[in-house]
Amino acid sequence: MSSSDQTVKKSYTADDYSTENTANLCPGCGHLLIVRALRQALAELQIPPEKINLIAGIGCSGKTVAEINSNGLHTLHGCAAPVAMGAQLANPEQENILISGDGDSWAIGSGKMIALLRTNLDLLYICENNGTYGLTRGQLSPTTKMDSPTRCGTVSDIPPVDGIGIALVSGATYVARGFSGRQKLLIEQIKAGILHRGLAYLEVFSPCRTFNDHEESHHSYRYCQRHATDFPRISVVDVEADYPTDRQLDPEFKFEGKKTNFGLKFDNLNEIPGYDPTDRNLALKTWEDYWTEQVIPLGLLYIDDSARAHHQRFYGESDSYIADLRPEETRPSQSDFSTILEQFK
Ligand SMILES: Cc1ncc(C[n+]2csc(CCOP(=O)(O)OP(=O)(O)O)c2C)c(N)n1
Ligand code: SF4
Numbered sequence: 001m002s003s004s005d006q007t008v009k010k011s012y013t014a015d016d017y018s019t020e021n022t023a024n025l026c027p028g029c030g031h032l033l034i035v036r037a038l039r040q041a042l043a044e045l046q047i048p049p050e051k052i053n054l055i056a057g058i059g060c061s062g063k064t065v066a067e068i069n070s071n072g073l074h075t076l077h078g079c080a081a082p083v084a085m086g087a088q089l090a091n092p093e094q095e096n097i098l099i100s101g102d103g104d105s106w107a108i109g110s111g112k113m114i115a116l117l118r119t120n121l122d123l124l125y126i127c128e129n130n131g132t133y134g135l136t137r138g139q140l141s142p143t144t145k146m147d148s149p150t151r152c153g154t155v156s157d158i159p160p161v162d163g164i165g166i167a168l169v170s171g172a173t174y175v176a177r178g179f180s181g182r183q184k185l186l187i188e189q190i191k192a193g194i195l196h197r198g199l200a201y202l203e204v205f206s207p208c209r210t211f212n213d214h215e216e217s218h219h220s221y222r223y224c225q226r227h228a229t230d231f232p233r234i235s236v237v238d239v240e241a242d243y244p245t246d247r248q249l250d251p252e253f254k255f256e257g258k259k260t261n262f263g264l265k266f267d268n269l270n271e272i273p274g275y276d277p278t279d280r281n282l283a284l285k286t287w288e289d290y291w292t293e294q295v296i297p298l299g300l301l302y303i304d305d306s307a308r309a310h311h312q313r314f315y316g317e318s319d320s321y322i323a324d325l326r327p328e329e330t331r332p333s334q335s336d337f338s339t340i341l342e343q344f345k
């Protein structure tokens with residue numbers, strides 16, 4: 001190899017994020033389409049696989065870890081949030097992506113997810129919402145709608161949890177709603193969520209082909225296709241491009257990202273009169289209106305790039321991270337430890 005060849009940066013394609021493992025997801029599963037969009041988004045951002053930490057809970061959704069060529073950790077049910085928080089704080093240079101199902105997020109994991117959302121840690125949290133417990137064969141989940149029976153006919157008699165509403169009130173600084181069946185939008189939502197400097201919550205409507213894609217389901221492909229409506233539809237644009245200098249609601253916005261600034265192009269903002277995705281109160285009010293109707297808005301609801309990411313508060317001016325510490329610096333020496341123990345005798 002010549003010296004000039006050695007300086008050529010590797011160019012990643014979506015295939016570079018594939019693995020030889022297959023996680024045995026059912027054909028047609030919405031989660032597989034999220035895997036496809038994630039690989040494409042990572043390739044478009046040219047993120048080296050070794051820079052990515054994929055951290056997942058338990059569920060079919062969690063099997064994404066096996067499908068993406070990256071560092072990966074399949075944690076315990078409902079416990080992906082504390083692991084992702086630790087990983088991100090220890091080394092904010094890594095791209096941490098948390099993958100969790102609707103059950104993993106909003107049943108067993110709900111307290112931990114809210115604790116995560118309020119931190120503004122710099123990571124992307126993808127909630128793969130199929131309105132059921134896919135892995136354990138189709139039970140009701142916290143997001144099952146009351147008028148949406150399971151395949152066996154069981155009906156929920158309590159209202160569903162609203163993950164988007166929780167994310168908005170808990171402090172997430174990027175909140176978006178996607179659908180496995182809208183790949184182009186999903187790829188852009190994932191890219192923007194990764195580039196965003198702070199906590200990005202992306203909830204993806206991701207039908208369970210085997211247990212919750214039947215005629216009466218409100219989480220089927222057909223239901224989502226019929227009831228989807230456009231919210232601010234985004235695409236990430238060239239960071240080098242020329243942007244308007246003021247922050248008025250122009251079709252193109254420039255945002256301060258984690259490592260670089262990035263631009264968002266809103267394809268349809270003029271179709272939603274008065275909507276401003278940087279106004280959280282407006283996003284909440286608008287989302288509430290949608291939530292009570294039978295429509296599924298897809299797009300970007302809210303973004304705030306002015307808040308400091310949590311690791312910036314945590315480390316202040318320091319330029320070294322916990323991950324840089326030598327093992328002996330992470331724990332007291334034997335003699336210091338003995339001194340500490342003496343105090344408790
Ligand atoms: C502590 C604990 N409780 C219950 C389970 C059983 N369990 C495994 S996955 C799952 C729900 C998965 O649903 P969801 O998070 O929506 O993921 P999906 O399979 O639908 O993608 C449950 C209840 C478990 N593994 N661990
Ligand atoms: S059971 Fe449902 S969620 Fe799980 S892999 Fe099959 S289609 Fe996907």
Ligand SMILES: [Mg+2]
Pocket residue numbers: 059101102103128129130131132133134141
């Ligand atoms: Mg589920």
